[in-house]
Amino acid sequence: MITITVPAVWSPERRTGYEVAGSGLLYDVVRRFVEENPVFRRRLIGADGAPLKYVNLFVDDELIMRHLRETTEVAPGSTVTIISPMAGG
Template sequence: MVTIVLSSAWAQGGQTRFEVGEGLLNEVLKEFAVSQPAYRHRLLDGDGEPLGYFNVYLGDEFVPRGHRADAPVRPGTTVTIVPPLAGG
């Protein structure tokens, strides 16, 4: 299994950790959004493809937007989704 970790700013009901299957990163993100529909609008566009405005890390490694489609996510990996932050 793969662990998805969300920022507490996005947490629904306080839960920030979820389990999903392995695969390519975009597919893992889609699986998570389907299994947790409350997050679908934050993660997927109208065609069901992952949006690019949030940052994603595999373990401690940042995955640039252009590499998400072919980045493998192996069992035991932690995928951290970081929402965009605005400052002032």
């Protein structure tokens, strides 16, 4: 199992922890998570069906840079943390 952590404000129940079976490439894990939890689709998947690149993705507390996300493997027992992008000025 892979643990998925999302911001509490994203979930109607304020739930932050979820699980996804298996392992695989990071973007595939995100897609499986959204398939199992469609309430997060608009926050994680674009109109073209691809994961949004501006969302910050961490695997086991390591920020995965955008250019590495398509090739990053997520092992069973890992934690994927999803953090909303921040804007400021």
